[in-house]
Amino acid sequence: MLKLEHISKVYPAGRNEYAGGIRDADFNLEPGTFFTMLGPSGCGKTTTLRCIAGLEEPNKGRILLDGRPIFDSEAGLSIPMHRRNIGMVFQSYAIWPHMTVFENVAFPLKVSKAQRYTAAETDKAVNEALEVVGLGGYGARSATQLSGGQQQRIALARAIVHRPKLLLLDEPLSNLDATLREGMRVELKRLQSELGITAVYVTHDQTEALAMSDVIAVIEKGRVQQFGSPEDIYFRPANEFVAGFIGHTNILRGKALGGAPDAVTVELGAGVTIRCHADCEQKPGETVAVSIRPENITLAGLREAAANENSNSLSGQVGSVSFLGNVLHYEIRVGDQTMQVESNPDRRFEPGADVAISFAPRHGRVLPVV
Amino acid sequence: MAMTEQISMNRAGAEAPSLPRRSRNPTFWLTAVLGVVLAVLVLPSVAILIARSVMITNPDASFGGLTIAHFTRFFTTTGVLTSTYNSIVFAVFSTVVALLFGGAQAWLVERTNMRFKPLAYMTTIISLGTPYILYVGAWLFLLGKAGPINDVFRMVTGSRGVLIDVYSMFGMVLIEGFLWSPLVFLLLSSTFRVANADLEEAARMSGANVFQTIWNVSIKMAMPAILALALFVFIRAVEAFEVPAMVGMPGGIDVLTTDVYKSIKETIPPDLGYASAYSVVLLVIVGILLYFYGKLAKNAGKYSSITGKSFRPRPFNLGPYRWVAEALVIFNFVLLLLLPLLALLWLALQPFMRAIRPSAFSAMSFHNFATVFSSEYYRDLAVNTILIGAIAATAAVVITFFVGWLSARRKPGGVVLDQLATAPLIFPGIVMGVAFLMVFLSVPVPIYGTLWALAIAYTVRYLPYGLRYSYAGVLQIHHELEEAAGVAGAGPLTMLRRIMAPLLSPALVSAWLFIFLIATKELAVAALLAGPNSQVVAVGMYDLWVNGQGGELAAFGLVWAAVMTCLAFVFYAFARNKA
Numbered sequence: 035m036l037k038l039e040h041i042s043k044v045y046p047a048g049r050n051e052y053a054g055g056i057r058d059a060d061f062n063l064e065p066g067t068f069f070t071m072l073g074p075s076g077c078g079k080t081t082t083l084r085c086i087a088g089l090e091e092p093n094k095g096r097i098l099l100d101g102r103p104i105f106d107s108e109a110g111l112s113i114p115m116h117r118r119n120i121g122m123v124f125q126s127y128a129i130w131p132h133m134t135v136f137e138n139v140a141f142p143l144k145v146s147k148a149q150r151y152t153a154a155e156t157d158k159a160v161n162e163a164l165e166v167v168g169l170g171g172y173g174a175r176s177a178t179q180l181s182g183g184q185q186q187r188i189a190l191a192r193a194i195v196h197r198p199k200l201l202l203l204d205e206p207l208s209n210l211d212a213t214l215r216e217g218m219r220v221e222l223k224r225l226q227s228e229l230g231i232t233a234v235y236v237t238h239d240q241t242e243a244l245a246m247s248d249v250i251a252v253i254e255k256g257r258v259q260q261f262g263s264p265e266d267i268y269f270r271p272a273n274e275f276v277a278g279f280i281g282h283t284n285i286l287r288g289k290a291l292g293g294a295p296d297a298v299t300v301e302l303g304a305g306v307t308i309r310c311h312a313d314c315e316q317k318p319g320e321t322v323a324v325s326i327r328p329e330n331i332t333l334a335g336l337r338e339a340a341a342n343e344n345s346n347s348l349s350g351q352v353g354s355v356s357f358l359g360n361v362l363h364y365e366i367r368v369g370d371q372t373m374q375v376e377s378n379p380d381r382r383f384e385p386g387a388d389v390a391i392s393f394a395p396r397h398g399r400v401l402p403v404v
Numbered sequence: 405m406a407m408t409e410q411i412s413m414n415r416a417g418a419e420a421p422s423l424p425r426r427s428r429n430p431t432f433w434l435t436a437v438l439g440v441v442l443a444v445l446v447l448p449s450v451a452i453l454i455a456r457s458v459m460i461t462n463p464d465a466s467f468g469g470l471t472i473a474h475f476t477r478f479f480t481t482t483g484v485l486t487s488t489y490n491s492i493v494f495a496v497f498s499t500v501v502a503l504l505f506g507g508a509q510a511w512l513v514e515r516t517n518m519r520f521k522p523l524a525y526m527t528t529i530i531s532l533g534t535p536y537i538l539y540v541g542a543w544l545f546l547l548g549k550a551g552p553i554n555d556v557f558r559m560v561t562g563s564r565g566v567l568i569d570v571y572s573m574f575g576m577v578l579i580e581g582f583l584w585s586p587l588v589f590l591l592l593s594s595t596f597r598v599a600n601a602d603l604e605e606a607a608r609m610s611g612a613n614v615f616q617t618i619w620n621v622s623i624k625m626a627m628p629a630i631l632a633l634a635l636f637v638f639i640r641a642v643e644a645f646e647v648p649a650m651v652g653m654p655g656g657i658d659v660l661t662t663d664v665y666k667s668i669k670e671t672i673p674p675d676l677g678y679a680s681a682y683s684v685v686l687l688v689i690v691g692i693l694l695y696f697y698g699k700l701a702k703n704a705g706k707y708s709s710i711t712g713k714s715f716r717p718r719p720f721n722l723g724p725y726r727w728v729a730e731a732l733v734i735f736n737f738v739l740l741l742l743l744p745l746l747a748l749l750w751l752a753l754q755p756f757m758r759a760i761r762p763s764a765f766s767a768m769s770f771h772n773f774a775t776v777f778s779s780e781y782y783r784d785l786a787v788n789t790i791l792i793g794a795i796a797a798t799a800a801v802v803i804t805f806f807v808g809w810l811s812a813r814r815k816p817g818g819v820v821l822d823q824l825a826t827a828p829l830i831f832p833g834i835v836m837g838v839a840f841l842m843v844f845l846s847v848p849v850p851i852y853g854t855l856w857a858l859a860i861a862y863t864v865r866y867l868p869y870g871l872r873y874s875y876a877g878v879l880q881i882h883h884e885l886e887e888a889a890g891v892a893g894a895g896p897l898t899m900l901r902r903i904m905a906p907l908l909s910p911a912l913v914s915a916w917l918f919i920f921l922i923a924t925k926e927l928a929v930a931a932l933l934a935g936p937n938s939q940v941v942a943v944g945m946y947d948l949w950v951n952g953q954g955g956e957l958a959a960f961g962l963v964w965a966a967v968m969t970c971l972a973f974v975f976y977a978f979a980r981n982k983a
Contacts, residue, residue, distance in 0.1 A: 089887055114429070115890040116898075128888035132906040142892035145902070192892065202891075 035065040035232045036086070036200055041095035043081050044256070056082045057256045059095075063234075063249070065199075068226055070235040072243040073253035074279070079236045080204060082253075086234060087122055087202055088115030100199055119148070121193030121231075122202040125209065127185045129177045135188055136173035139163055142196040163191040166225065183214045190222075194229060201226070203235045207242060219245055240280050244268065252276045259404075270313055275404045277325035284331075284373045286324045290316040290400065298400050300324055303369040308346040310398035323401045328376040330397035333364065336388045347392045352383045366391060431810075431896045435817040438806055442824040445864050449831070449839035453687070456680035456842060463673070474681035483658065491659040494576055494648070495641035501581025502637050506588025507630065509736055511622065513589075514596035515604075517719040518729040523737040524589065529976050530741055531586040533968030535925045536646040537945045538961035541954065542744035543579050544570055544651065545751060550759040552747075571655030580647045582740055584637050595629040596622075604720065614720075632700040639693045643686075643832030645928035650949060660686055661834045661928070668838060668932060676842060683835040691830045751958035772959035781944075782960055789924050789941040792855055796862035797919040800870040801912050803863075808874025809904060813883070822871065829868040833928025836865055841932050853935025861929050866919040873918070877911030878904070910978060917975035924968060 041059040056078035063069050071079035084090040086097060088104070091112055097105040099120075104113045121142075130138055139160045143151040151159070164170050167187040172180070177188060186206060193201055206222070207215045223246045226233045237243055243250050244264045252259045252267060252275075260272035271277035278285055288300040291307070298312045300322060310324050336349060350368040357363075361376040366389060375391065383389055457475065460468030478484055513524045531539070545551050547570040557567035569575065603625065607617040623630075648662045658666075664686070667679040722729055751757060753768040776782050807825050810818035831839065840861040844852040851857050885907065889899040905912075927942035934943045941964060948957040 087887075087891055089890070114895070115887075116893045116895050118891075119893070120891060122888070122891040124884040124888055126882055126884045128882065128884035130885060130888075130903060130907070141889070141894070141902075145889075145892065145894040145898050147893070189888075192888075196893065 035067070035100060036063045036069075036234065037061075037096075037098040038082075038086070039096040039098070041082065041085055041092045041097060043078075043085055043090055043092040052255045054078060054081065055256050056085070056092075056253070059251075059258055061251065061258070061261055063232055065232055066227075066230050068223065068233045068235065068246055068248045070237060070243040070247040070250045071253055072237060072240060072250055072279075075238055077253045078256040079238075079253050083202055083204055083234060083236050086200075087120055088113065088118050116145075117147075119196070119198050120200045120202060121196070121198040123186075123189045123193050123204065123206045125205045127182075127189040127206075127209075129185045129188055131178045133177060134173065135164070135169065135175050135177050135180070136160055138177050138188055139173075139191045139195050142192060146196060159195055160191075163195040166194070166229075167191045168221075182210055183218065186210065186218065190225070194225075194231065199232060201231045201233045203233060205237055206235075208237070208239070215242075222246065244280070252279060254279070271325065271399065271401060273404050274323040274325070274401050277323070277399065277401055282328050282374060284326045284328065286326070286368075286371055286373070287403075288322060288324055290318060290320050290322045292316075292318045297395055300398075300400060302348075302371070306348065306369060308348070308398055309395040310346075310400045311396045312400035314400070314402060316400065321403055323403050325399045325401055326373070326393055326397055328363075328374045330393050331373070331375045331377075332392045333366075333375055333377045333381075333383065334390045334392070335383075336390050338390070345392045345394055346398060347390055349388065349390055352385050352387045352389055354385055355383065429896075431815055434806060434896070435810060435815065435821065438803065438810070438821055439817065439824070441803065442807070442821060442867075445860070446824050446827050446867075448843050449836065449864070450687075450827075452842045452846065453680050453683050453835070453839045456676050457684045458681075459677070461677045471677075474677045475685075477678060478681050478685060484663070487658045487660050487663050490573070490652075490657055491642055491661075493573060494580065494644075494652075494659055495638050497577040498580035498584065498641045498644075499634055499637045501577060502584035502588045503630070503634055505581065505736060505740075506585035506590075507592050509585075509733055510589045510592035511596050511618075511626075512729045512733065514593045515599070515601075515622065515720050516722050516726075516729060518722060518726055518733065520730055520733050520737075524733050525976075527737050527741045528586040528589050529972045530965070530969050531583075532921055532975070533970075533972035534965040535927075535942055535945060535961065535968075536583055537650065537927060537942060537949060538748065538957070538965060539583060539744055540579055540646055540650045541945075541949055541957060541961070542747040542751075543582065544575075545747050545757070545954070546743055547575060547578075550757075552760050555759055569655075571651060571657075573657055575655070576647050576651045576657065579651060580641055580644060583647065584640065585736075585740065588633060588637065591633055592626070592629065595626050599625060618720075628700070628703040632697065632703070635693065635697045635700055639690060639697060642693070643690065643834075643928075645832075645834050645931070649927075649931075649946070661832060664834050664838060665931065668841070679838050680842070683838050686832055686835050687830055690832060694830055745962075748958040748962055751954045752962055754955055757952070757954040772955045773963070775956055776960045776963060785939055785941050785944040785960075786964065788855060788938060792858045792862060792940060793920045793923040795859040796866060796923050797916045799859070799863040800866045800919055801874075801916045804867060804870035804874045804915070805905070805908065805912060806900070808871055809878050809900065811871075812875050812878035813886075822875070825867045825871045827868075828864050828866075831865070833865070833926065834932070836861060837929045837932035840864075840929070844933075852933075853938060855938045857933050857935075858930060858938055858940065861933055862923045862926065865926070865929060866923060869919055869922075870915045873911050873915035874908065877908045881907050910981070914975065914978050917971060917978065921968065921972055921975060 038059050038061055042055075042057050044055040044057065045053045054076055059082050071082060073079045081090060085092045085105070092105060092107060094107050095105075096103060096107070099118065103109070103111060104118055105111060130141075133141070140156050143156045143159060160173065161170065164173060167190050169184060169187050169191065172184070177185065180188065189206070207218055210218060219242055235246065247264055249262065250264055250267050251261045254275050260267055260276045267276060268280055271280065274285060277283050286302055288302045291299040291301055293299045293309070295313070296311050297309050298316065299307050300310050301307050308324070316322055348368050350366040350373065353365040353367050353372065355362055355364050357379065360379070362379045362382060364375040364377065364383070366373050366375055368391065373391065455467065458470055458472065460471050462468050509524050512518055513521045547553055547568050549566055554566045554568060558564065599622065604617055604621050607621045612620065643661060645661050645665070648659045649665065652659060653662055660682070664679055664682050667682065668674045750760060752772050753770070754764060755767060755769070755771060758764055804825060807818075807821045811822035828836070840857065841852070844857050881904070886899055886903055889903045894902065925942060927946060930940050930943045931946065934940055945957055945961060948954075948960075
């Protein structure tokens, strides 16, 4: 459906420094996919989206939409954005203040060159689109009188009214307040699957990405770090950056000593070793990162810790503890590293207490250092 | 070049030649067309000035060989030195007067709890609509030998002399300063309006008294804006023509601009070469000044502190000193508005210019008004002026709408267009008159002396003003609003028509009104370009003044100013709403 081949858009900067832009983005989306580009601000995800929309021209590469090239640097081809037939929702919604709701949504039909719409067809399409986003009957209102959430829906209606095959969404929920955002998240996903439209979604919010996407690309400093399903990204991060960016995690540095892929021995400090799971090859002696999610760690008093061969056990000392309601959050010093641990508030260890930390080898993931 | 090559090369081996390519981009054609239009409008005037200044002009106005005689004459004439000196003194002191009057008022009105604030705005708005000649005429009468001020002086002291000799450098400075103070008020009041009151209160909380606060915080924060404005007024005063012509020339005080005017109008045949050399020197001076102005203006907003968050201007409490501020504003109102209007009314109701005496009251009549309303001459003046103003304002706004967008959105070529449209700023009005006079005389089309000649010259003169409005307007429009139109399927031209133009309309209307208002007052350009059949209000008024027909001038001027003031109110309401 949408295929990017080696798309690069680099902004001039000093030598090797990264100054925004994207390098060598390369992926292929099946029709009907909800695809999310996730990354910190300034990582190049919006640039990629704008390249697809035609708002920016990549320096290199090829973009195919429905098998047809819409951009090709080698052939000198760049179809202007208004002929790409793509729907887009902007971060600021970009609702034109001088038009009514109806006029805003009808605009793509009015300016369409590919197809002439009669007044009746326009009416029908616009009202359908407004109905779909839950704003039926709002057509005559002035667009500026509506709330942020409603403007968001108008923007969405405008993006789908001419039935594009591809829908681009540039951080559409970032300007909404928290409760509204959750509601819209569910609704956006429902809409997308009902319409069967392919969606490319840009966000820096991992929760949004995990909740809505079929496929996620995690991007950092202009490079795609991992491309995969939400489960892949969360449970099987490709590297230290992805593990750290998605959800909370503890990253421990250590030296790989070898072993079977599901039981790699890693030496953390002098003499302290743990057994971990690895999806990638390591050379013995190589420095690696081990990611352990706080929720997979069990905390116990030092003496109570039952020796278990299938579990790793480390001893540490409570640095601080804070009550978060459903859990207690600890910072625990283990050797010269600090770990975040969350545990049931039924039992509380005070700062200074010696504790045992244990986790299963499959929860400690060996990752390449970035 | 490289891009065209690349495209044609690609085209040879392209597999899908039916697809649209970059070279068909409408934005490219828009840029190209605008580039040609602007080049044709702006460049010939500069070129011909330079050509005339370094070439011999034959008696039939054709070009002879190269010469540097015009420049050597310029640099060796002693009169030039005097004129330069006069220009500088005139500009410096009128800037000081304008800043003192306008600046103090701006701060008092915007930042304190004084009353009578509407008076200050009224003075400003009415002055926007009133031709300078009218003001100058009124003050010349007020301060003149037979005027009420010297009259009172004689009555009080019993002497036969005068308190003020208005046809002097002092008179010129005073009147020019008065003329500019409303503009200073307008521009500085917007600076003071956006100043954050928290900063002043923080100074008070740190233990500073009122005057320490005003000096160390209020004034110093506005300093970048004040400096930039001072240089701006200085430049305009160097270029000024009305006051030097009406006050300076009769008093035998020549400045640079009147020298240029005389070398065309009072020399037979017109000394085009010398006037051109003179103009080129003026261009260079103004160009250098504008360069520094640009640097200052960049810093002007350095300390402006609008945050958008809970911004609430809190007026300064002047306490027992409030009456001082109020007295100043009322004094200003009387001096800048009431007295000139009364003087004009007096002149309009008298059969000839005479001092205010009880005996003269019986001679009052509406005769002058009757003449003005029944005369075809005045009707033509008004119609011509409105026509030219409207054409120039429309043309300048349309051109700069596109240029402003191309430039603000950093489209290829936008910078060049921006510079072309800004270039006329370096032309003092009189120099632009000289330049266009020569351009129109050398084109084969008989355009000189027609309304079109004036309309074209005015359009060029006001391009920079239109551009500032549209450029700033485009910057305030979120780029996603236009990108959304593009993604929705609208080409660049459709987007400009359906999205950009409506969104920009407040700025465009403001620009149109502003240009119309100043174009209808313009004297310097028109003085050299208006022919017998293309007389405009400013030139007509100047002639009336020179011929001593003060009564009709005043009557006509009052009517005209009343109409223009209505427009100025509309303009002000618009500008205020937008801010």
